[in-house]
Amino acid sequence: MNAIPPFEGPEHRWTGEGSSRIPFWAYTDPAIYRRELERFFYGNGHWCYVALEVEIPDPGDFKLSWVGERSVIVVRDRDGSINVVENRCAHRGVRFCRKPKGNARSFVCPYHQWTYKLNGDLAGLPFRHGVKKEDGSVQGGMPADFDLKQHGLARLKVETWNGLVFATFDHTAPPLSEYFGADVVPWLNRIFDGRRLTLLGVNRQRIPGNWKLMMENIKDPYHPGLLHTWFVTFGLWRADQQSRMVMDSHGRHAVMISQRNQGGEAKAVTEGVTSFRKDMTLNDARLLDVVVEPWWQGPTVTMITLFPSVIIQQQVNSLSTRHIVPSGPDSFDFIWTHFGFEDDTEEMTRRRLRQANLFGPAGFVSADDGEVIEFSQDGFRQKGPDGETVCELDGRGVGPADHMVTETLIRGMYGYWRKVMEI
């Protein structure tokens, strides 16, 4: 019987120049995915979003979160600082913490009761010095040179940013300000300027597509005025608006910025656009009862992608972080945390909650995005590794833009991706 010859497809060979054609194997190959986890989520100086500070306000408060596929515990220590430790016992590898949220004085693995301080240090373990018999002899115990300090939970480097919490397994990672870069920081600080946040709630969806497709979706200003009826019809995002595309010097993070107009018919951007609904009006205008907030300073929408793990949304009065938790090359969990500000009036909170109907897994707008990401992955799978996407709107190069008729931000991300992946 002849052995089946190994598959020698074109995978891992990026045939084109630049980053305007993305091969389908970048979305489907398990080996590529493993390298992405190692280099983007666990190493190479990358930071991942893990929580909002307001989710763990008091000492001992913790929540489970994710860095890539690794479960981590985000916990506020007694002195008010925040620790992030890996949820994996140093003894036998047990993912011991199962409560998604709570308050703890210490963490105890149930298997053999190894006990850890809130900073991950091993505080003690049963029978470390053996069990003393009545005749004075000692049975068992850890070796004499066993050092508690060497057996703590894996501890991540942590930095907070005006209410956001980021962590990294790479202790040589640069400070967050350097990681985000000077072009992105002002847009982040526009929302997170030190005001205290309020937590409105969390929504979770499982999207059967590659995690990068979600990053792309929010680096793609081309689609919103086409896929999303609400955006084109009500002027929330469409090509006749004043807008800017900003990216960091590596091309990995980006901000899509725009200012809403009155919507309605405008030949250049609505003619032939099937999602445009000329006569559509809302039966209940409260769904889109936009009130300008002073801190906007102009833009009504800023969509920030902080590679690789989070998207930060301001779309009119609706604010959220969207955490990407990858799970294999063809699925990721998408966790939305909606928030407001402590000085919001009750009316403003209600407004943010009403506008939340546009976003999330059932959103008038965002439900479309999860769907098309699933359809993209279906297409990649059916073609196989030698297919490729075409991202050539507004050329093949990478650079900032003062309009939204462009795919430059996607090209920017894949330029960076190729460099780090060495592909």
Add this chain to the structure above:
Amino acid sequence: MAVRTGAIALSILESQHRMDQLNAAYGEALDAADYDAWIGMFTEDCHYRVVSRENYDQGLPLSIMALEGHGMLRDRVYGITNTLFHSPYYQRHVIGTARILSDDGRTLHATANYAVFRTKPGSVSEVYNVGRYIDRLLHTREGLKLQERICVFDSEMVLNSLIYPV
């Protein structure tokens, strides 16, 4: 004993029967995509929410769908039928017997467990959304109407998107 306005006695069994009939009709309407019938089961000033158990139990106000009044319900239906781009699917509701929490003849409070199965064209059926209804209803001339239905779902992950009401 429960009493209807106008002092006509309404037995506990009758309330139970009406509530279960309403839930059966509710599931049937959504499974048949008969959204006019769905809206007709609510009072004009209704509240309809689909919220995760995680948020509900913590007292967090965020829902995945939160509609107030017939107008917003109609806007959602327009979204489903005209603007939301999605892969179509069938829904199948299985709603348990309601538990009547209180009934003063004007307002009735009840809960019921539900499970919604999803079937996409050409695919198998899957458990889609599982939870409980927490309801406040009014006795009206046209029978019981939902003044508030909160769908509190256990399912920790929405399977990609949730387009139709549950």
